[in-house]
Structures are given as structure tokens and as C-alpha cells.
Amino acid sequence: MRDSFVECLRQAAIKDPSILLLTGDLGFGVLNRFIESIPQQCINMGIAEQNMTGVAAGLALEGYRVFTYSIGNFSSLRCLEQIRNDVCYPKVNVHIISIGSGLGYGSLGMSHHATEDVSILRSLPNLAVYSPSDYAEVIAVAQACLTESGPSYIRLPRIKADTQALRSVKVDTCNGFGADQQQPLVLLTHGSCLAQAQAIAEQIPCAIYTVPRIKPLPTNLEAILKGRTQVITLEQHNLDGGFGSAIGEWLLDHRVALPLIRLGLPNIFLTQGGTDQELSQQAGLGVAQCVQTIQQRMTHA
Amino acid sequence: MVITPSELARQVRLDALDMINKARSSHLGSNFSIADLLAVLYTRFLSFDAARPQWEQRDRFLLSKGHSVAVLYSVLARVGFFSPERLKTFYQSGSDLLGHAHASVPGIELSTGSLGHALGVATGIALAGKRKNQGFKTVVLLSDGELDEGSVWEAILFAQHHQLSNLYAIIDYNKIQSLDRVDNVLRLEPLRAKWEAFNWEVLECDGHDYAAIEAQLKAFRSSTQPHVLIAHTVKGKGVSFMEDTVLWHYRSPDATEYAAAKKELDHA
Numbered sequence: 001m002r003d004s005f006v007e008c009l010r011q012a013a014i015k016d017p018s019i020l021l022l023t024g025d026l027g028f029g030v031l032n033r034f035i036e037s038i039p040q041q042c043i044n045m046g047i048a049e050q051n052m053t054g055v056a057a058g059l060a061l062e063g064y065r066v067f068t069y070s071i072g073n074f075s076s077l078r079c080l081e082q083i084r085n086d087v088c089y090p091k092v093n094v095h096i097i098s099i100g101s102g103l104g105y106g107s108l109g110m111s112h113h114a115t116e117d118v119s120i121l122r123s124l125p126n127l128a129v130y131s132p133s134d135y136a137e138v139i140a141v142a143q144a145c146l147t148e149s150g151p152s153y154i155r156l157p158r159i160k161a162d163t164q165a166l167r168s169v170k171v172d173t174c175n176g177f178g179a180d181q182q183q184p185l186v187l188l189t190h191g192s193c194l195a196q197a198q199a200i201a202e203q204i205p206c207a208i209y210t211v212p213r214i215k216p217l218p219t220n221l222e223a224i225l226k227g228r229t230q231v232i233t234l235e236q237h238n239l240d241g242g243f244g245s246a247i248g249e250w251l252l253d254h255r256v257a258l259p260l261i262r263l264g265l266p267n268i269f270l271t272q273g274g275t276d277q278e279l280s281q282q283a284g285l286g287v288a289q290c291v292q293t294i295q296q297r298m299t300h301a
Numbered sequence: 302m303v304i305t306p307s308e309l310a311r312q313v314r315l316d317a318l319d320m321i322n323k324a325r326s327s328h329l330g331s332n333f334s335i336a337d338l339l340a341v342l343y344t345r346f347l348s349f350d351a352a353r354p355q356w357e358q359r360d361r362f363l364l365s366k367g368h369s370v371a372v373l374y375s376v377l378a379r380v381g382f383f384s385p386e387r388l389k390t391f392y393q394s395g396s397d398l399l400g401h402a403h404a405s406v407p408g409i410e411l412s413t414g415s416l417g418h419a420l421g422v423a424t425g426i427a428l429a430g431k432r433k434n435q436g437f438k439t440v441v442l443l444s445d446g447e448l449d450e451g452s453v454w455e456a457i458l459f460a461q462h463h464q465l466s467n468l469y470a471i472i473d474y475n476k477i478q479s480l481d482r483v484d485n486v487l488r489l490e491p492l493r494a495k496w497e498a499f500n501w502e503v504l505e506c507d508g509h510d511y512a513a514i515e516a517q518l519k520a521f522r523s524s525t526q527p528h529v530l531i532a533h534t535v536k537g538k539g540v541s542f543m544e545d546t547v548l549w550h551y552r553s554p555d556a557t558e559y560a561a562a563k564k565e566l567d568h569a
Contacts, residue, residue, distance in 0.1 A: 045459065046455075046459065046462075048455035048458070048459065050417075050451070051452060051455035051456050051458075051459050053421070054418060054420075054422045054424065054452065054456065055421055055422070055424050055425035055459065056425060057422050057425060058421070058422040058423060058424060058425020058426040058427070058429065059425040059428060059429050060425075061425070061426060062425075062426055062429030062430070062433070063429070064429060082452070085412065085414075086411070086421070090412065
């Protein structure tokens with residue numbers, strides 16, 4: 001997914017010299033093509049994310065559209081106040097890319113798990129938060145970042161995008177995935193969980209929708225939820241304040257009396273190794289565990 | 302009307318005293334510390350057009366120590382960016398003349414308040430100017446205590462690597478920070494050597510000597526290095542009982558202190 005996103009940037013930047021890509025000395029094997037074709041539009045900022053974000057804000061104040069690039073929490077939490085004060089407050093065109101969202105960096109450990117970023121960043125005024133689930137949504141998100149004004153945060157999973165699997169999506173809507181879209185159960189997900197959602201749906205029939213833009217929430221949310229009997233959210237993110245919380249807030253604020261089951265990571269640090277799937281299981285978010293949770297909660301409703 | 306640095310500095314100290322007294326706010330010492338530096342910048346160094354705050358070729362000035370904004374608002378009003386009447390709204394309900402530099406005010410480039418931010422942003426602005434081959438200067442005024450922030454040193458590294466000779470940092474080196482003297486909190490010395498080691502062009506001056514400030518700002522020569530002026534200042538400069546004291550970082554004057562300060566500044 002990161003390759004697809006960066007390639008979108010590269011193609012746009014070739015035509016538009018006001019597009020700049022700043023990296024915090026990361027992007028091995030990912031940024032090479034961008035750097036080789038337009039080296040003057042990529043700046044390696046060194047391992048200094050606070051300055052990367054401040055410089056990005058300065059460049060954006062002078063008319064550039066700037067993308068900052070790093071992995072995990074480095075482009076977000078490490079420089080959170082620069083994002084808040086220097087990017088969000090003046091609403092400049094700075095777009096913050098985080099690679100390996102959720103547990104994508106697996107055995108690299110807690111430092112590389114971006115599992116609280118959505119809850120923290122969605123609370124910042126003026127900042128759009130994107131989390132595409134597949135190639136189609138990556139392209140839609142990249143186009144939004146290249147055309148819309150104002151800052152954004154983009155969390156990109158490490159999973160490989162299937163560039164052949166193009167479906168019709170919009171960046172500001174819930175996008176249906178699969179044929180079962182009329183099911184009374186609806187599962188909303190984002191980021192790296194689409195395959196997991198499909199596996200759950202094989203055991204518990206439900207309509208799957210992906211949500212590439214978490215903030216603001218999708219414009220068609222009300223229509224998507226109409227006539228449903230149960231909402232399930234699934235994300236590789238801390239349950240406290242994440243996407244599931246955002247949906248819960250929406251249901252409360254709009255007085256929509258639908259039961260909600262939030263599937264996500266508990267509020268703990270994961271201390272053992274494993275792939276993102278293995279870590280999900282350790283955290284109680286494996287497919288079988290999700291199915292069991294859903295069945296238990298629905299039974300006891 | 303041509304105004305001299307000394308006339309402007311005297312006026313903005315009086316304004317700041319009134320503003321902070323009315324607001325019952327703080328940072329008088331920090332404001333008085335930079336009044337002379339600002340007076341020289343806005344009468345002798347910066348290119349700007351007060352009628353066109355966003356004039357593309359203007360020099361960009363960023364106040365990194367945003368808590369000293371009362372004197373900057375006053376300077377901007379006194380050189381014509383907005384009416385001095387507006388200074389009376391400082392800190393008041395509904396006003397955008399906030400207690401830290403606020404970019405909705407004409408002439409303010411960046412909203413600041415949290416220390417350690419503006420040098421990075423200024424570096425980005427300077428980099429943009431260089432990339433676009435524009436002639437404007439980017440000037441950022443930092444406090445000494447602010448140099449505790451690691452983000453400042455990230456920007457210092459970056460600016461010299463990219464040879465941003467259109468970037469000017471000025472250090473308000475009054476040797477006192479929020480709760481104590483710099484030497485007692487986190488020692489900065491040898492400060493000049495630090496900046497030189499980071500490959501900046503370094504000059505020093507008495508931060509209250511108008512001629513010296515102007516001469517040093519105009520003495521920078523390097524075309525491959527960013528520039529830093531270490532301005533040796535006195536916190537609270539201009540009011541005898543406020544000078545070189547930790548107390549007047551936060552203290553708001555009572556009626557007697559206000560009257561005494563006003564009397565001293567009136568007769569300056």
C-alpha cells in the first residue's frame with residue numbers, strides 16, 4: 001500500500017514542483033523511485049521528526065504541499081505538538097504519512113506499534129485522518145491529499161496492495177466490500193483489517209464496509225446504518241478512542257439506537273514477538289476470537 | 302513619520318507596561334528584554350509594508366518566545382500594521398491579541414507560545430525562499446531558556462546542512478529563564494562555541510545598544526551559513542527594580558509598582 005501511495009505522489013510531483021516529500025531518514029526500498037526521478041523534491045530531514053514537521057509547516061506557509069514520511073509513531077507522536085500547533089492550527093497543507101499502522105511491524109516491538117495514533121490524532125482540530133484498506137482506497141486517499149486543502153494524517157498498513165482489485169470507492173464514504181451489503185449486521189473496518197473482516201463474515205454473515213476517512217466520519221454513515229440490527233467495528237488499534245469509539249460517539253450524538261460491538265486492541269502494550277496476525281491473537285483480536293466475541297455479545301444482548 | 306529605535310523602544314515599553322498591567326498578566330521582564338532588539342529590527346533591518354502584511358517579498362519575522370508578544374504587538378501597531386487603539390484589547394475577552402503571538406494579528410507570521418517551535422518553521426520558510434530564489438530574509442527571535450528544547454538543535458543542524466544564509470536567529474540572552482538563572486537550570490555556556498561548532502556564523506552584541514545591534518545584524522557576511530546574533534540583554538531592562546531579576550518573569554505589577562515603572566519609562 002505504501003508503494004502505491006508513494007507512486008501516486010511521484011506521478012503528481014513530476015507535474016507539480018510545489019509537491020515535496022520529506023522523510024525522517026526512512027523509506028528504504030520505498031522512496032527510491034521517487035528520489036531517482038525527482039531528487040530535488042525529496043528531502044531527507046535526518047532522524048529529527050520535530051524539525052521535519054516544523055520545516056514542513058514553514059514550507060507549506062510559503063505555498064508548498066508537503067508530505068512527511070516515517071514509520072509507526074515517529075511521524076505522529078514524536079512530533080505531536082508540532083503537528084498540533086504548527087500544522088493544524090494554521091491549517092497548512094502538510095500531510096503526515098505513517099507506515100506500518102497498527103501491528104504492522106510485529107516483532108519489532110512496542111516502539112514500532114502504532115496502536116494509539118487514531119485516537120490521539122483524531123482529537124486534533126482541522127486534521128483529517130485517513131486509513132485506506134486496499135489499493136482503490138489508497139488511490140482515493142492520495143488524490144484527496146493532493147487536491148484538498150488543509151492538513152491530514154495517513155496511516156498506511158504494510159500489507160501489499162492488490163493493484164488488480166479495483167472497486168468503486170469514494171474517500172469520504174463507507175465503501176461496500178463484497179456482495180452481502182444488505183445483511184442486518186454491518187461490520188465497519190479500516191486499514192489492515194479487511195482480510196480479517198472477510199474471514200469473520202464467512203462465519204457470521206455481515207455486510208462489510210471499509211472507511212478510508214475516519215475523520216471527518218463518512219458522509220453516508222446514516223444511510224449505511226439504516227435498517228441494520230447490529231454494528232460491529234474492527235480495527236488494529238487501541239479500543240480507547242479509536243474508530244470504534246468514533247462510531248459509538250456518532251451513534252450517541254445522533255440518537256441512533258443500534259447495538260455496537262467494538263473489536264480492537266485492549267489498552268495494553270504487547271510485550272512478545274510475532275507477526276501482526278500472531279500479535280492480534282495474543283491481544284484477543286484473532287479471527288476465531290472476534291467471532292466468539294461477536295457471538296457472545298449478541299447472545300447476551 | 303520616521304521613528305528612531307530609541308523612540309520606538311521607549312514607546313513600546315510604555316505600551317507593554319500598560320497592556321500587561323491592565324491584563325494582570327505576566328512576562329514584563331521578558332518583554333522589556335527584547336524591546337530594543339525589536340526596535341532596531343523594525344526601524345533598521347526588516348523590509349516590510351505595513352499596508353500589505355502579506356507582501357510576498359517581505360522579510361519574515363517570527364517571535365519564537367511568544368510570551369514576549371506585548372512589545373511586538375506594540376511595535377506592529379506603532380509602525381502602522383494596525384491602530385494602537387487595538388492594543389487596549391490585549392488579553393481581553395473576545396480579542397485576538399492573545400497573550401502569546403497570534404497569527405491572525407497583522408504582521409505576526411506564526412502563532413507561538415510553546416517554546417522550541419519557531420526556528421524549525423523559520424527554517425522551512427527560509428528553505429522555501431531559497432528554493433524559489435526569493436530575496437527575503439527570515440528572522441527568528443529566541444529566548445535563552447528556549448535553547449533547552451531539543452527541537453531547536455534539530456533545526457540548527459538542518460539549517461547549516463542546507464546552507465540557509467537567508468536565515469537569521471537572534472538569541473535574547475538575558476541569562477534568566479522562568480524559575481531561575483540559566484546557569485542554575487541548564488548551563489548554556491560556552492554558547493558561542495556551541496553555535497560555531499554547529500557551523501553557524503556567530504556575532505554578539507549588547508542587546509540594548511541600538512547602534513551595535515544594527516551594526517552586527519548588517520555585518521553578517523557568510524553566503525553558506527545561517528547567522529545567529531547572540532544579544533546580551535538584561536531581563537526587565539528599562540525599569541530599575543525589574544532588571545536582572547527572576548521575579549519579573551511572572552510578576553504582575555501592583556499599583557505602586559506600576560506607577561514607579563511608568564515614571565521611570567516616562568523619563569527615559
